[in-house]
C-alpha cells in the first residue's frame with residue numbers, strides 16, 4: 042500500500058520518516074513461508090501453511106527480485122496511470138532496499154547469511170526482521186539493520202500470545218542481547234488487553250539489550266488476525282504513546298519520533 046501511495050506522489054511508510062527508506066524502492070520479501078510461532082496478531086494464515094520441500098538458493102531469490110517487484114506494481118506504470126511520474130516508476134522498478142520479513146520467520150531459511158551478503162554485493166541495503174527464536178543464525182547475519190520482536194513482558198504472556206512450537210523465551214532473550222553491538226531495532230506490537238501492561242518489565246529487557254531503536258507499534262486488525270482478535274484489540278495512537286512514555290521513564294531510551302497513522306512511536310537508545 043505504501044509503495045503504491047509513494048508511486049502516486051503520496052505519503053510514504055513510517056520507515057521513510059524514521060530511517061530514510063523510500064517506500065517505492067523497498068521490496069518486502071521472505072525467503073521462507075514457514076514459522077515456528079503462531080502469533081495471535083499475525084496477518085498470515087496458519088490454516089493454509091505451504092509445505093516447502095525445497096529451498097531456493099540465494100541466486101534464484103536474487104534473480105526473482107526485480108521480476109516479482111515489477112509484477113507487484115503492475116498497473117502503476119506511468120503510461121497507464123497518470124498519477125505516477127515516469128521518474129518514480131523508473132525508481133520503483135529499480136529497488137534499492139530489501140525488507141526481509143513479511144510472512145514467515147526468515148531465520149528458518151538455511152542460507153540466510155549468504156542471501157544477505159549476496160544482496161549487499163549487488164548494491165541493496167537490507168533490514169532483517171526476526172522473531173528472535175534462532176540466535177545462532179542471527180549471529181551469522183549482517184543486515185544493515187536487524188529487527189527482533191519482543192511481544193510480551195514475561196514468559197507466560199509470550200506463550201499466550203505467540204504460541205511458539207517450543208519454549209523459545211530464553212532464546213529470544215539471548216537474541217535481544219546480540220543487538221547492542223549493531224544497528225538494530227526491537228519491535229513491540231502492542232495488543233490492547235493482551236500485552237499492554239508491565240512497561241517497566243519491557244523496559245528492563247530493552248535496557249539489557251542495548252538495541253539502537255525501539256518501535257512500539259499498535260496492533261492492526263488485518264488479514265487472518267481478524268479470525269483471532271477483535272477490532273477492539275487495536276490501541277489508539279494516544280494509548281501507544283502513553284505506554285511508550287511509561288517505558289521511556291524506566292530505561293535509557295528516549296522519544297525520537299512517532300507516526301499517528303501507523304500508530305507507532307520510536308525510541309532511541311541514549312549512549
Ligand code: SF4
Nearest residue numbers: 076078080083145172
Ligand atoms: S513470528 Fe512473525 S510470521 Fe511468525 S506467527 Fe509471529 S508474526 Fe507471524
